[in-house]
Amino acid sequence: MTIWINGQAREVPEGITLAALLASLEVGGPGVAVEVNAEVVRRARHPEYQLSPEDRVEIVTFVGGG
Amino acid sequence: MSVQDKPLVISGVTFQSRLIVGTGKYPSHEVMKRCHEASGAEMVTVAVRRLDLAAKGEASLMSWIDRSRMRLLPNTALCYTADDAVRTCRLAEELGMSKWVKLEVLGDEKTLYPDVEETLKAARVLVKEGFTVLPYTSDDPITARKLEDVGCAAVMPLAAPIGSGLGIRNPHNIRLIRETVKVPVIVDAGVGTASDAAIAMELGVDAVLMNTAIAGAKDPVRMARAMKLAIEAGREAFLSGRIPRKAYASASSPLEGLVE
Numbered sequence: 001m002t003i004w005i006n007g008q009a010r011e012v013p014e015g016i017t018l019a020a021l022l023a024s025l026e027v028g029g030p031g032v033a034v035e036v037n038a039e040v041v042r043r044a045r046h047p048e049y050q051l052s053p054e055d056r057v058e059i060v061t062f063v064g065g066g
Numbered sequence: 067m068s069v070q071d072k073p074l075v076i077s078g079v080t081f082q083s084r085l086i087v088g089t090g091k092y093p094s095h096e097v098m099k100r101c102h103e104a105s106g107a108e109m110v111t112v113a114v115r116r117l118d119l120a121a122k123g124e125a126s127l128m129s130w131i132d133r134s135r136m137r138l139l140p141n142t143a144l145c146y147t148a149d150d151a152v153r154t155c156r157l158a159e160e161l162g163m164s165k166w167v168k169l170e171v172l173g174d175e176k177t178l179y180p181d182v183e184e185t186l187k188a189a190r191v192l193v194k195e196g197f198t199v200l201p202y203t204s205d206d207p208i209t210a211r212k213l214e215d216v217g218c219a220a221v222m223p224l225a226a227p228i229g230s231g232l233g234i235r236n237p238h239n240i241r242l243i244r245e246t247v248k249v250p251v252i253v254d255a256g257v258g259t260a261s262d263a264a265i266a267m268e269l270g271v272d273a274v275l276m277n278t279a280i281a282g283a284k285d286p287v288r289m290a291r292a293m294k295l296a297i298e299a300g301r302e303a304f305l306s307g308r309i310p311r312k313a314y315a316s317a318s319s320p321l322e323g324l325v326e
Contacts (some may be wrong), residue, residue, distance in 0.1 A: 006116040025119055031126055032117055034158035040156045057118065060157050062126055064098070065113025065143050066088030066228070066255075066277025 088277025104290035148188035193217035226256025260296035267300025
């Protein structure tokens with residue numbers, strides 16, 4: 001299925017969990033936060049959260065700013 | 067005799083330093099860390115952005131921030147709607163494990179002036195969700211009062227446009243804001259050099275937030291120290307009670323006893 005990660009289309013297995021997606025991208029831990037369809041998905045829910053086709057996933061981190 | 071200064075308290079948290087600094091635009095993370103140390107600041111702003119998925123294993127910003135002494139203040143920089151700002155704050159909470167945010171909702175790319183209507187809208191939502199909201203705002207005392215009324219923990223009027231280094235363009239309004247609200251007033255944006263920071267503090271504001279003035283200086287670490295000293299000097303001068311301005315001279319030495 002196709003999902004959108006940080007604005008880019010990507011093919012992922014049907015029903016992949018957020019935790020599995022992050023593992024495949026080699027990101028995770030306390031340094032990243034994740035939104036799906038404009039709603040934050042808390043870290044504790046990543047293992048059970050299943051993605052659906054066309055989901056818009058945003059993976060963010062802290063960067064320098066004023 | 068001398069007025070004992072009280073430390074800055076924002077939403078129940080005490081700060082010894084009245085300088086808040088940013089984490090953007092430094093020549094390197096290492097220079098940033100040294101600037102943070104030299105500034106004496108106890109709170110730093112950070113921004114929330116998409117993770118660069120291609121840049122795996124790069125040393126993150128966070129490893130260069132001493133969180134044992136620095137409180138994080140995530141911002142909503144470059145958000146143009148209340149909804150985007152609220153979303154960013156929720157992400158920041160997940161990232162920083164804290165509900166403190168610098169709310170910044172801008173109105174236009176040229177001036178980066180705050181959209182106070184959207185800022186108020188976002189502030190209402192965030193306060194309701196339990197966030198400690200420090201809003202960047204215009205130097206307008208009425209907006210400052212409204213932000214206080216909706217429950218913001220401080221108000222942060224601009225001195226001049228973000229990154230402009232133009233200094234305190236409207237000292238009268240900054241003073242009016244200090245008189246109008248009870249929450250801490252933090253001058254945010256527009257400071258260019260140490261005297262600007264001192265002038266802000268002499269007006270009686272509680273703290274100053276800056277980024278570019280330090281990060282963009284030729285010697286950022288030295289400027290960070292200059293800002294620390296200026297903040298302290300300005301605060302001391304404010305507490306001292308300056309002499310009134312007079313139109314004519316008034317001799318400092320005795321008028322009597324001149325040799326003839």
